[in-house]
Amino acid sequence: MKILIVKLSSLGDVVHTMPAVQDILCAAPNAQIDWVVERGFASLVQRCQGVRRVIASDLRRWRKAPFSHETRRAWGVFKAELQQEHYDAVIDLQGLTKSALVAWLARLSKGGKRYGLANQTEGSSFEAxxxxxxxxxxSLPAHSHAVTRSRELCAQALHFSLPDDLIFGLVAQRVQVPLVNTEMAHAPGLRGVVALVHGTSRADKQWPLAHWRDLAQRLNEAGFGVVLPHGNPAEQLVARDIAQGLARAQVWPVLPLDVLTDALATCHGVIGVDSGLSHIAVALNLPHVQIYNFDTAWRTGPLAESDHDSCRADFSPPWSTEVDPTKSRYSPRQCSVFAQPTPSVDAVWQAWLGVLSSADDA
Incomplete structure (x- = not known):
């Protein structure tokens, strides 16, 4: 059975789709699964177990100059790659006009069908x-977690029951570049390194700088080093402000998404706002606290234990160089913290101590 998944963006949405791929393979181990995604996220999808072929698109860029020679040429290349195969099922998990266009262009095998959303779910975009x-x-329940929405759509489209286990299938690989400086890595009594994901595409999701500095200081005093990823010059300035004056803190360079995923997998844990990198931390099953200024963690945050009986995901113990995709863990090692206008440092710190305790007990 040949299946095409259409989920183009954004980073968090792409990560939330990965369990649906694992569900399909659980129900149909011989399925061949291809995935159409924006080029910027293609290297991450290539790390998703069970994806045979990643078809990269540049729809975001093409929309800026739709009639240019370069766009027409690139569109032709993309269309030819998309139509190399005939699919038994094309599943649009995005629910937008652009994803519908991709699904419509994909070729079907005899008897093949296209599947998509019949309705909008709360907090997610949808176009007719x-x-x-x-x-x-x-049709899906309006109040659906982003992970559950994709899983349910695929299960109904392909007529299988959802497995109890939640598996992301995101595999990290050996880190090829030194991402923790020698002084920190060999510091006496170092318990591990914690990544602070402070950057987000929306200003109203940010956590105050003073809170980050307080949290980083507490982590240092508790024996943890702090590493600070960033994706642009503005985030780099914030990272430097957080690290300033701390004994064990390092601002990472800008890294390709796949390398950044590998780097996060070596961390003892991650604390971050609602952003794509935080969702990667969830997929890697790292001890993780996700910070929310809005009551939307039910839709995008780590799934609570009550949402599933067990959660299997790829997990790398601190300082290991590779992730073992057979390890099984469940959600108490990850949680979200919500308050308005923003969670306090004490609330986030207590949540961090909680997930550490759960990780140690696992």
Whole structure:
């Protein structure tokens, strides 16, 4: 059975789709699964177990100059790659016009069908062409977690029951560049390194700088080094401000997404705002606290233990160089913290101590 997944963006949404791939393979181990995604996230999807072929698109860039010679040429290359195969099922998990267009262009095998969303789910975008293009538009509960939405759509489209286990299948590889300085790595009594994910695409999701500095200081005093990833000059300035004056803190360079994933996998844990990197931390099953200024963690945050019986995900013990995809862990090692206008440092710190205790007990 050949299946095409259409989930183009954004980073967090792409990560949230990975368990659906693992569900399909659990139900149909011989399935061949291809995935269309924005080029910027292609290297991450290549790390998702069970994805045979990643088809990279540049729809975001093409929209800026749709009639240029370069865009027409690139579109032709993309379309030819997309139509190399005939699929038994094309599943649009995005629910937007652009994803519907990709699903419509994909070729079907004899008897093949296109599947998509029939309705909007709370907090997620939806556009009518996603329903029109689908041979079968599937209705889902309006109040659905982002992970559950994709899993349920695939299960209904392909007629299988969801497995109890939640598996992301995101595999990290050996880090090829030194990302923790020698002084920190060999510091006496170092318990591990914690990544602080402070950057986010929305200003209203940010946590105050003073809170980050207080948290980083507490981590240092508790024996943890702090590393600070960033993706642009503005985030780099914030990272430097957080690290300033701390004994065990390092600002990472800008890293390709796949290398950054590998680097996060070597950390003892991650504390971050609602962002793509935080969702990667969830997929790697690292001890993780996710910070919310809005009551939306039910939709995008780590799934609570009550949402599933057990959660299997790839996990790397501190300082190991590779992730073992067979390790099984569950959600108490990850949680979200919500308050308005923003969670306090004490609340985040207590949550961190909680996930550490759960990780130690596992």
């Amino acid at each position: 062409p996603a329903r029109w293009v689908a041979h079968q538009a599937i």
